[in-house]
Amino acid sequence: MKKFLSALGGVILLASSSYAVNKENTGCGLGYMIFKEQEGLVYELLAVTTNGTFGNQTFGITFGTLECKKPEKIANRKLEIFVAENMDELAQDIARGNGIYLETLADLMNIPEEERPQFFSKLQKNFDKIFSSENVTSADIIDAIVSL
Amino acid sequence: MVLLHFKDGKSLIDDPSFFLSPEGKKNPYKELQATIRAINRNPYLRCKFPARAFFIEKFLKINLPKVKCPELDKFLEEIKGEKISLIFADYYINSPASMFGHTFLRIYDREKNVYSFIVNYAAQVNDTNALIYAFKGLFGFYKGYYYISPYYQKIKEYVGIEGRDLWEYELKVDREMLLLLKLHLWELKDKYSHYYFFHKNCSSEILYLLGILKPNNSPHVRTPWVIPIDTIRAVLDKNLVRKINYYPSLLTQLRYLSKHLKDDDVEKVINWAFDKSELPKNGSAFLYEFAAQYVKFLYYSKDIDRRKYIKKYLYALKLRSKGGKINYSIKPEGYPHVSHRSQRFSITYGFNKVTQYMDVSYRPAYHDLLDPPQGYKKNGEIVFSEISLRFLPKLHRFTIQDWKILRIISLEPMYSFYRPISWKVDFGFHEFLNDRGEKRKFLSITSGFGFSIGEKITSFSLGEIKVMHNFDGEMPIAVGLRIGLLKQGKIFSFISSISSGKYLKEFNEKYFFDYSLRFAFHINRSLSVRFKTNYQLVGNKASFEPSVSALIYF
Incomplete structure (x- = not known):
């Protein structure tokens, strides 16, 4: 029975997958992934985003944006967080000229509904300018979008 | 209360x-x-x-x-939103915690705004060992908490990394009750309750929160355990759903985009991703979207590194941005709530050369390869604790014939751009033919790995190892190869497989051969009829056993 149990354990271990993720990612640039094990303590996110201390340690853990440069042309914390966390998806929506990430961006920038089609196609046409290099950071992107 | x-x-x-x-x-x-x-x-x-x-x-x-209460006011400001939806995340067969799917709530104003918040109930787990996880999860050793996080994080995790589709069921809700729910979430901040895998899990606790929204018409499930999809059925039963939205996973998006491309275009993208050639310069918008999504997919599955991914991703998107607009929306193949219910009762009549018999079986959960396929993950099977009692008319008595404690099978077909492993695990109390031509019962575990191809009819091939044990102290071990065909259809499904191999221990170390053909006719989502024949050979001892079953899902 002992042998059987150890065989059983081995098979289950074989069949289960692991969640190891590369920890070198940060949220400032492209390719950022959120780690499952960093889902955060309960309500941590709200506690931090609501108490106004930007750059707090817990915030950095949850978002990976701790070491990110701040945009120069606009001060909008939600926008900073959103762009830093969703750069890849935003790049895709900008290239396509539509999508929920663009819609969210427009919401956070308070762009009225009727101006959005124009705004989206302007961003699409200027994709090269917004995502100018592989090392572009979230702050660069926001500044580029604002100055278009 | x-x-x-x-x-x-x-x-x-x-x-x-x-x-x-x-x-x-x-x-x-x-x-x-x-x-x-x-x-x-x-x-x-x-x-x-x-x-x-x-x-x-x-x-x-x-x-x-x-x-x-300034803190509370800030909290309410942050999770403002007058709408609430119950979201179902597809089955994720490769993780024991998520194989039954998952449910969580989303509070929002605009459907398309992903910077809205979701409420999730989850166990705080520090163990990565699946066995320890299973044990602790079953017996309430974990503390469960309600979590609040941005929706886009969940989208990235589920849709991107884990490849699960999301269905959003928007609920009819009264403003005042939604406020009460939010205030209550604040009360629950940092409060734990013990997590039990079956009856106090993500779904039961989320369903409980919905009771606050509808004190006089609260949705509930009929079973002592709570399976995520049953909570969706519960809110639908109470007519609480306003509309349903679908959010396809990265993998579903890739499949959709690939259907707009020629096979050799898909091939070109794959070659480009692995540095073997250039991306075509005059490709369609679909091609570049596919290329970008594909390198993201490779990055998420750790097939390429971050630097290479960023370079290729931006390059493909840059080409895509020149292509103007294309409008498409991906429709789901089926809705998870339009599926058979997870409890099943069946009666089987069959015979072999020794006796006729009648089996009655009950399965609390969940779905096998021959059940009506609508709404479930294609070519996936999760059977939990199905027990069969056999009545032998000559002896006038019942015996436990079979107990499938846990059986998981995943025969996801390979595509040119995605090559998942097919695998199975079967742990239970089953009957086996031995080298003396007798049927004996063993506790057994079978595990197999291989691959599958073909979407409409899937052919599969698995290398299998089987370890058995019985109360007489016998411990046979066998290795073998199984090949077969599987078709899952609305009206009928079938699976036909041949397995052959050798006993390495016990049973005189004989060779074995096994052929089985099973047909299922789906009368509707709650009724099905099956025919099965099975021919087995161990050494020179054979057994042949046909049977017919009627199955009810409830």
Whole structure:
């Protein structure tokens, strides 16, 4: 029975997958992934985003944006967080000229509904300018979008 | 009562700081009195228990002292939103915690705004070992908490990394009740309850929160355990759903985009991703979207590194941005709530050369390869604790014939751009033919790995190893190869497989051969008929066994 149990354990271990993720990612640039094990303590996110201390340690853990440069042309914390966390998806929506990430961006920038089609196609046409290099950071992107 | 999470005479919350009366966990009236007294004594307590205060003032018409609660106000400002939806995340067969799917709530104003918040109930797990996880999860060793996080994080995790589709069921809701729910979420901040895999899990606790929204018409499930999809059925049964949205996973998006491309275009993208050639310069918008999504997919599955991914991703998107607009929306193949129910009862008649028999079987969960396929993950099977009793008419008695404790099979077909492994695990108490031509029962575990191809009809091939054990101390071990065909259809499904190999221990180390053909006719989503034939050979001893079954899903 002992042998059987150890065989059983081995098979289950074989069949289960692991969640190891590369920890070198940060949220400032492209390719950022959120780690499952960093889902955060309960309500941590709200506690931090609501108490106004930007750059707090817990915030950095949850978002990976701790070491990110701040945009120069606009001060909008939600926008900073959103762009830093969703750069890849935003790049895709900008290239396509539509999508929920663009819609969210427009919401956070308070762009009225009727101006959005124009705004989206302007961003699409200027994709090269917004995502100018592989090392572009979230702050660069926001500044580029604002100055278009 | 709902606010105190009372059920069967005591509260489901285990954290002592959730109660103001020492008897609060067992006695809601004492807790109510204690709450009123305490808030009158210390008005700031209503910042800690705002939902109770709201309830006492609103429904019991008892006035309580008023104070400002800045933290709470900020919280409410952050999760503002007048709409709420219950989201179902598809089955993720490769993780034991998620194989039954998952449900969570989303609070939002605009459907398309992903910077809205979701409410999730999850166990705080530090163990990565699946066995320890299973044990602790089953017996309540984990503390479960409600989590709030941005929706886009969940999208990235589920849709991107885990490849699960999301279905959003928007609920009809009353403004005041939604506020009560939010206030209650604040009360639950940092309060734990013990997590049990079957009956106090993500879905049961989320369903419980929905009871706050609908005190007179609260959705509930009929079973003692709670499976995520049953909570979706529960809200639909109560007619609480306003509309349904679908959010396809990265993998579903890739499949969709690939259907707009020629095969050799797909091939070109794959070659480009692995540096073997250039991306075509005059490709369609679909091609570049596919290319970008594909390198993202490779990055998420760790097939390429971050630097290479960023370079290729930006390059493909840059080409895509020149292609103007294309409009498409991906439709789901089926909806998870339009599926057979997870409990199953069946009656089987069959015979072999020794006897005729009648089997009655009950399966609490969930779905096997031959069940009506609509709404379930294609070519996936999860059977949990199906037990069969056999009645032998000659002997006039019942015996336990079979107990499938856990069986998981995943025969996801390979595509040119995605090559998942097919695998299976079968742990249970089954009958096997031995080298003397007798059928004997063993506790056994079978595990197999291989691959599958073909979407409409899938052919599969698995290398299998089987370890058995019985009360006489026999421990046969066998290795073999299984090949077969599987078709899952609306009207009928079939699976045909041949398995052959050798016993390495016991059974005189004989070779074995096994052929089985199973047909299922789906009369509707709750009724099905099956025919099965099975021919087995161990050494030179053979057995042949046909049977017919009627199955009811409920």
